[in-house]
Amino acid sequence: MAQSTSRSREFGVRIAFVLGSILAGLLMLEIAVRFIEPRETMRYFFVQPDSILHHKFIPNAKGHYKTPEFNTEYTINSLGLRDYEFPAEKPAGTFRILMVGDSFTEGDGVEANETFSKVLERHLGPKLSSEKFQVINAGCGGYSPILEYLYLKTSGITAHPDLVILFYDLSDVFDDIDFTRIARLDADGVPMGVSPGPTVKPEGAAKGVFVGIKDFFKEHTRLYNFIRLRIDRYLEGAKHEGKALGDIRKDKYAMLRENYPVADDSELALSYKYILLIRDMLRERGIDFWVCVYPYGMQASPREYVEGRKFWGFKPDTVYSTRPQSFMEGFCGRNGIRSINMCDEFRARAKVVHPLYLNFNGHWTSQGHVVAADVLERELLPYLKERSFGEVRTKP
Template sequence: MPNTVKIRLMHRPDEKLGFRLVPNYKMRYKTSEFDTSIKINSEGLRDYEYQKDKDSATFRILVLGDSFSFGFGVNSEDAYPKILEAMLNNKVNGRVKKYEVINAGVDGYGTGQEYIYLEELGNRYKPDLVIVGLYSNDVQDVMVGIPSAFAKTRVKNRFYFLSYLRGLQILLARTVKEDIRSEVLQIYQDTYSPRFENALQKTKEYLIKIRDFSHSIDSETLILIIPLTFEIDRSNWEKKGLGKLCGEDFLDKNTSKFSDIFTGFGKKEDIPTLPLLPIFRNSKVMPLYFTRDPHWTKEGHRLAAESIYNFLIEKRLIHEE
């Protein structure tokens, strides 16, 4: 079965979220750069099964995000939520006997969908901490519109839904050049259109809603800012000839702008925020990203997990005693 069909079959329409992962779906996804197995559990998560109830000795983390959190390009155990879970459980001591890190990442989700998903999953799993993976195209996702608009107008029409998921498959398989064409880099520009400015503000509002809902269920929130590949390795930019597309001096400007904006936002709103950009830039481990596909390799996911682990300890966001 072609990969395009497999990706489409992995999702089903949903009135609130626009689409969601199909429970118990299994597939193998193979490209020139990776060969992965994807298994969705009975709750529609790319993870193993969890008991909804947890005892007082379990510290539970819920990870929200898009294809980076989902682990596109790697097997489930090599995605940062599962690596983090293993790292935490290797350090178990005191009253916490077990750490669970539930991967609720869904390829193609934006911040608005993640907030809606949290309302559903938060009451189901009662996490102690919610991690939100934030990527620069999340602002574009908000600009496209809240997923309920798609659900109300198109979710009942199978043809439109499959066409939408075909677009999602292309999104996942895109090269860095296609990232530019899809306007992922708008946030790095000197000035914004009113429409983009509005989407940026709405993205921040969704993050505040995620924080407030998390507090309502006695949970903390961590924003994880995920860098783009060209921010880490300039050769990815040069190999694609993107200077001609965006201007030869583009990379000489403030390419940390996305990270800076949301790091400042997190500080202002008192939301713990971890920008991965400086950590990834200083890493001696390569490659952190695939060459053609813009997602993390196993090494990228491991570095992300290690960074989160260290941040949780430093900020005392987990129980060590």
């Protein structure tokens, strides 16, 4: 009996020693990381849940968003936009263009002043000196027309824009379907809000303990985020592993797959619905509305998005069709909405400028944003020159 007690005590001492060594090692690593890495290196530190918009930027948040491909500064203004501070009330003699879209518009992977919104703003001023131009970047990763409609309805129109341009991403088809599942709709099917939804509790006590430990490290240590930013790309891929490729409800890139079974644009129906709601809402207020579509890297050039396309199951050395973008272009034409299709310009520019897209992340590089700004400038200059700048809209 005494021998058994002695063995148990010895085993307990060993376990305590091992756990103590692990904790001491983690503490040393945490101290080291605090010297070399700020805490706010993941994008989710700048985003909060919202009962209407599902998620949005945290006003006045600051930090860095870092991946193995880039390290960018994030400064969110008091209005919750990745833009400089500006008054909600539009100054007299100012023409405001409001850009709405997802992470391409937000500028994932580049500095705020490198986004096409800010490049365009710098280009317009000297060429149209009779008017002050503000190009407001209201892009937010994960947004699609349903959230953009809600944003414009609740916040965007209070900026008194003269023109709203919506940047439609192919993943918006997937996102609109996904968000509509959890949206609050009125009797006519018009969205009233999209809540994040309740957090799903992990099944089983052991899994619950693991999640609790993970959340503690996420919120209170820098070591967790130091490791996370280096493996995040693989975690993202694992989320989609085993999902049906070619099914738009499970695969956000479905429309570009060779086995995509739908020959028409029927699966864009929800996006079309929300874009028409935006059109009508803005038209009632005398605000002009355009829609812009653009290609992914694998649609622009075989040498763009090389690592990312392989990771997501697309062929190397292949340029994929831009037919999905033409669906949206045709829809806009049939419904009195001016559209801009950037696909041809990106394909042409990709032959002489490289890279336009980040190799794994897939968003535009600063050079890609310049191409987008050039296309917008070309389309906007005739429109702006034809307008009567004495007509300044000040009411939402």
